[in-house]
Amino acid sequence: MNARDLAARLRTRFGDLVSEPAEFRGEITLTVADAERLPEVCQYARTELDFDFLLDISSVDNYGDDPRWTVVYELYGLGHRCHLRVKTAVSEEKSELPTVTGVWRTADWHEREIYDMMGIRFRGHPDLRRILMWEGYPYFPLRKDFPLAGRPTELPEIAFTAPAPLEGGPFVTAPGGKDAVQREPRVRTAEE
Amino acid sequence: MSNSSVIGYDSKIEGDVVVTQLDAAINWFRKYSIWPMPMGLACCAIELMGTGASRYDISRFGMEVMRFSPRQSDVMIVAGTVTYKMALVVKRLYEQMADPKWVIAMGACASTGGMYRSYAVLQGVDNILPVDLYVAGCPPRPEALLDALLKLQAKVQREPLLATLKKVPQAA
Numbered sequence: 001m002n003a004r005d006l007a008a009r010l011r012t013r014f015g016d017l018v019s020e021p022a023e024f025r026g027e028i029t030l031t032v033a034d035a036e037r038l039p040e041v042c043q044y045a046r047t048e049l050d051f052d053f054l055l056d057i058s059s060v061d062n063y064g065d066d067p068r069w070t071v072v073y074e075l076y077g078l079g080h081r082c083h084l085r086v087k088t089a090v091s092e093e094k095s096e097l098p099t100v101t102g103v104w105r106t107a108d109w110h111e112r113e114i115y116d117m118m119g120i121r122f123r124g125h126p127d128l129r130r131i132l133m134w135e136g137y138p139y140f141p142l143r144k145d146f147p148l149a150g151r152p153t154e155l156p157e158i159a160f161t162a163p164a165p166l167e168g169g170p171f172v173t174a175p176g177g178k179d180a181v182q183r184e185p186r187v188r189t190a191e192e
Numbered sequence: 193m194s195n196s197s198v199i200g201y202d203s204k205i206e207g208d209v210v211v212t213q214l215d216a217a218i219n220w221f222r223k224y225s226i227w228p229m230p231m232g233l234a235c236c237a238i239e240l241m242g243t244g245a246s247r248y249d250i251s252r253f254g255m256e257v258m259r260f261s262p263r264q265s266d267v268m269i270v271a272g273t274v275t276y277k278m279a280l281v282v283k284r285l286y287e288q289m290a291d292p293k294w295v296i297a298m299g300a301c302a303s304t305g306g307m308y309r310s311y312a313v314l315q316g317v318d319n320i321l322p323v324d325l326y327v328a329g330c331p332p333r334p335e336a337l338l339d340a341l342l343k344l345q346a347k348v349q350r351e352p353l354l355a356t357l358k359k360v361p362q363a364a
Contacts, residue, residue, distance in 0.1 A: 133312070134277055141311050150311025161276045162319075164309040171309075 003028040003082040006049050013044055029085040035071070035097040038088050042073065042103045051075040051084060054104035059114045063144035068092035069120055073100070090120060099125040117142035134159050215353045222266075222292065223348040224254035226341070229265030229289065231282060234272025236299040236331040243334035255341055262288040267344060269337070270321070273301040274314040283320045294348070296340050297323045300330045 007021035007028050018041065019031040032038050045051040055074035062068055069090040076083050090097050099122040100107045111122040112131040119140035122128060129135060136155045139146055148170055149163040171185035230240055243250050250256045259265040262285045274282055286295065297317050300306035303326045305315035317323060324347060327340045 132277075139311075146311070148311070149309065157280070159276050159280060161311060162315070164305065164311065164313070164315055166309055 001080050001082065003084050006045075006051075006077075006080075006082055007084060009049060010041065010045060013048075014041060017041070027083060027085060029087060032086060032088040035088040035090050038073075038086075039098050039100050039103060041086065042075075042100045045075055045084070045086075046103050050077045050079050051082075053078050054100070054106050054110070055083075057100075057107060057110035057114060059118045059120055059142075061118065061142065061144045066091065069095065069118065071097065071114065071120065095119060096121045096123055098123050101125055116140070119143065137161075215351075216349075218353055219349045219351055223345040225257075226253075226255050226266045226294070226344065226348070227257045227259050227264060228255055228341075229262055229268045229285070230258050230260070231268050231270045231285065232272060233270070233274060233278060233282075234301060236271035236302065239331040239334055240269060240271045240298065240337065243337045248334040248338060250338065250341070253338070253341055253345065262286070263290060265289055266292065267294040267296060267324075267341075268321075269296045269298050270302040270317045270323075271298040271331075273306065273308060274317050275312050276314055277312070279314045279320055282317065286321050292348075292351075294324045294344060295321050296325045296327060296337075296344065298327045298337060298340070299332055300328070303328070306330060 004021060004023070007030055010030060011018045011021070014037075017033050017037055019033070022029045022031075032041050053076040055076050057074070058072045060070040060072065062070060067089040069092065071088050071090060073086040073088075074083070075086060088097065097120070099111055101111065101122075101124070108126065109131060111125055112127070112129060114120050115122060115125075115128055116130040116132050117140060130137065133141070134155070136158060138153060139151060141150070147163070149166050150161055152163060153159075153161045168187040170187075172188045173185050174183055174188070177183035230237065230244075232240055242248065244256065244258055255267075262268070266289070268286055268289065270282065286293070295317070297303045301308060301313070302317045303323075305313050307330075309315075314320070325340045325344055327336050329336050332340075
């Protein structure tokens with residue numbers, strides 16, 4: 001059994017809800033068309049296909065495109081050792097999808113991290129609080145329209161933030177440079 | 193029984209007397225028992241632990257008594273990245289330390305924010321605390337931290353203690 005067979009079984013079970021498996025460098029990716037039905041797909045993958053380990057959940061900000069968010073689930077089976085990636089799209093207006101904490105308990109903190117960094121909410125999550133930043137921080141720092149240097153905030157007695165001095169940065173390394181002076185991190189414009 | 197009374201210099205008594213200034217004496221006491229508070233926040237704390245281990249022998253300078261209670265510490269060694277989430281906690285711990293107190297910013301992150309030009313990281317602990325010494329390095333070697341502690345001893349020895357004692361401390 002390999003990841004391609006398992007992906008095919010998901011597709012026979014769910015039909016057009018699940019896309020054709022796409023393979024890139026030996027890794028199989030499926031796209032679930034309707035984010036609302038994602039827990040259903042995940043539950044089937046967990047119980048019937050033995051994907052008993054949720055490696056990670058991450059999110060992508062396709063800034064300027066619609067739908068804006070992509071949520072990516074990395075599935076793994078410790079028994080059959082197959083890896084499967086499941087993606088689903090969420091629109092900016094909605095910014096909400098159902099939780100998979102009922103399928104894998106480890107999804108709890110992954111979903112909190114996405115909520116904290118991107119501002120995508122997970123409906124039905126048992127404890128959807130910020131996990132890295134503090135409660136009351138008003139921004140979602142991983143969004144593309146959030147400046148790298150940050151924004152000033154003030155929450156008395158809890159925390160404050162100030163923009164970081166970028167000094168013309170961000171500083172970019174040039175891995176192909178012929179000497180250390182060229183390779184080291186510097187302010188580089190796109191033409192260089 | 194001897195009738196002679198002791199007049200003038202008596203080596204039995206005065207041989208053990210040292211004449212000095214009160215400032216110098218108190219500072220001398222202080223500088224050899226500076227108890228550090230390990231404010232370990234990131235990887236610099238590993239080097240701080242290395243400094244406290246047997247190989248580098250921090251107790252040569254009377255500083256081996258690391259205290260995890262701010263109320264018993266004299267110098268806060270801020271070792272690591274101070275995030276904004278942690279910043280006010282660090283400040284509160286500093287305020288809980290009894291006077292006299294000093295601060296060492298250990299490593300690039302504690303000194304300036306280091307490589308983290310980021311929304312999440314305080315750009316140098318001197319934004320919230322009065323820092324006495326900055327230690328360069330990412331992370332600094334234990335020798336560098338020991339050198340900073342020696343420099344702190346020199347600084348403590350120079351402090352005009354009685355002159356500052358007479359002042360009423362100004363509320364910050």
